[in-house]
Amino acid sequence: MKINRGMGLALALTGALVFTGCSAKGEAAKGEGGIPDKKVTVIVPAAAGAALDVRARVLMSQFVEGKIGQSVVIDDQGAAGPTEFVLHNDNDYTLYVASTSALTSNLLFTQSNYTEEDMIPLATIDREEFGLFVCPDRTGITEIGDLRERGGTIKYATGKVGSLGHIACFTAFDQLGIPAEHVVTTGASVSLTECLGGHNDICFAGLELARQYVEEGNLVPVLTFNEEDYQGYEGITVPSLKTLGGDYSVASVVAVFARKDVPEDTRRYLTDVILETLEETECREALKQAGVVNLYHISGEELDDYIAEEKENYKEVGVKAGLTLVGQ
Numbered sequence: 050m051k052i053n054r055g056m057g058l059a060l061a062l063t064g065a066l067v068f069t070g071c072s073a074k075g076e077a078a079k080g081e082g083g084i085p086d087k088k089v090t091v092i093v094p095a096a097a098g099a100a101l102d103v104r105a106r107v108l109m110s111q112f113v114e115g116k117i118g119q120s121v122v123i124d125d126q127g128a129a130g131p132t133e134f135v136l137h138n139d140n141d142y143t144l145y146v147a148s149t150s151a152l153t154s155n156l157l158f159t160q161s162n163y164t165e166e167d168m169i170p171l172a173t174i175d176r177e178e179f180g181l182f183v184c185p186d187r188t189g190i191t192e193i194g195d196l197r198e199r200g201g202t203i204k205y206a207t208g209k210v211g212s213l214g215h216i217a218c219f220t221a222f223d224q225l226g227i228p229a230e231h232v233v234t235t236g237a238s239v240s241l242t243e244c245l246g247g248h249n250d251i252c253f254a255g256l257e258l259a260r261q262y263v264e265e266g267n268l269v270p271v272l273t274f275n276e277e278d279y280q281g282y283e284g285i286t287v288p289s290l291k292t293l294g295g296d297y298s299v300a301s302v303v304a305v306f307a308r309k310d311v312p313e314d315t316r317r318y319l320t321d322v323i324l325e326t327l328e329e330t331e332c333r334e335a336l337k338q339a340g341v342v343n344l345y346h347i348s349g350e351e352l353d354d355y356i357a358e359e360k361e362n363y364k365e366v367g368v369k370a371g372l373t374l375v376g377q
Contacts, residue, residue, distance in 0.1 A: 083318030088120045089142045091305075092134045094151070097125050099238065100258060103339045104174055104303060105146040108323070112332045116322050128209075128235075131155065135163035135308065142315065145306040146174070149352075150213045153360040156376040158211035158367055168306045170352045171320040174327065175336070176345035177301045178256045179217065180273040180287055181205070182263070187247040193225065193271050193293055196251075202228040206240040206249035209233055211372050214253035216363060217274055217299050219370040224295035244268060255301075256281060257340045274299045281342075297366070302345060302355060 091109050095101040105123050114121040119142075126133045134145040145151075145168065152165050183190040190196060196203055205222070207214030215231055222229035232249045234240045240252035241259055245267055256279060262268040263282050270287040273279040276298045279287040290297055305323055307316050326332050327346055336344065347355065368374060 083312065083314035083316070085117055085119045085142045085315065085319075087142060088122055089114075089117065089144060089319075090122045090124055091144045091146055092124045092126050093145075094126055094128065094131060094147050095236070096127055099125075099236065100177070100255065100340065101146055101148075101303065104336070104341060107335050107339050107341075108174060108326065108332065109144070109146070109305075111335060112326045112329070113322055116326065117319075131161065131163055131168075134306075135167045142311060142319075143308055144171075144319070145308075146303065147306065148177075148213070148301045148303055149356050149359060150301060150363075151306075152356050154211055154213055154216060154363045154367065157360065157363055157374060158372045158376075159209075160375055165356075167309050169309055169311070169316060170356070171305045171307055171316060172323045172327070173302050173304045173345050173347050173352060175303050175341045176343040177303065178273065178275055178279070178343065179214070179253060179299065179301070180256050180259065180270045180279065181218070181221070181251050181253055182241065182244060182259050182268040182270050183251050184244050184247065184267065185269055186267075187245070188250055190250070190271070191269050193227075193288075196227050196271075197225075202230050203250040204230050204232045206232040206234050206243060206252040208236055208240075211367065213299065213301055216367050216370055216372070217297070218253050220297045220366050221272065221274070221290050221295055223369070224290070224297060225293060241268065256287075257342055260340075299362075302352075304352065 091105050093101050093105045102123065102125055109121045110123060131151055134143065152168060155161060156165060185191050190199065205218045207218055210231065210233065234243060237254035237258055240249065241254050241262055243249055244252040256273065259268060259270065263270055270282065270285065272293065273287045273289050275289050276291065278289050278292055307319065324346060327344065333344060364374065
């Protein structure tokens with residue numbers, strides 16, 4: 050399953066895609082033309098040091114802060130992130146850095162106290178790709194074929210029930226005909242560590258997040274959820290689920306969101322600043338150094354279309370995974 054038919058074209062774009070509105074380079078006084086006149090708080094649904102946290106700090110604190118003339122505070126809220134973001138009703142400018150799954154799988158399969166209308170996407174940062182990883186020393190597994198030969202039910206580790214990882218893994222093992230049981234962890238970093246310790250047989254994680262483990266030879270990638278085989282690890286070809294006989298692919302787009310009560314001119318101003326910053330060589334290099342490989346910038350209209358398609362795809366596979374559809 051392809052989550053964005055136009056993704057190849059979008060990834061080829063190199064120019065800044067800015068919204069209509071005042072320029073980030075304008076010289077209006079603070080508080081005018083959408084320029085913030087108070088600190089900007091960026092809520093992140095992750096722990097300090099996690100991939101989302103690093104993205105937010107590099108982009109917003111290291112680069113955007115100096116352009117808007119206000120301090121940018123990163124507020125790591127873990128799983129409580131969406132709730133804190135929507136209910137954060139003081140006078141600060143409040144943004145949110147998260148995967149688009151906050152508006153798709155989270156709302157579809159989890160009882161939430163926010164809606165899609167509460168979060169306005171401003172700009173995308175990057176696109177994260179995923180795979181499944183095993184610890185050969187603990188399991189004796191080095192490829193998917195070993196799972197079939199092993200028999201029994203394997204334990205796969207991802208985030209909470211209904212998460213992107215849970216849905217992706219269930220779909221993969223269902224299509225490959227491999228009995229599997231879900232082990233819930235607090236995130237991919239924990240899943241990787243516990244895989245090394247033998248607490249799970251196989252874990253779901255971002256391809257870049259797992260790179261160090263793979264390069265050190267501690268974990269082996271056995272499958273990628275990309276459309277095609279992954280060649281990004283030196284000397285290793287990671288087969289896609291489609292190559293292995295499945296029919297599913299998924300990735301995650303990370304974006305910056307604003308609350309719906311943020312004035313439109315401020316949203317436009319911040320969007321311009323963010324997109325212009327993402328086109329600067331220094332910022333791009335800093336993000337790459339932080340592990341962001343697939344810089345991915347699309348316009349507001351394209352992002353809305355992407356989210357709508359992602360939501361429909363999650364509905365289909367989530368229901369097959371036995372999840373209860375609580376949202377539309």
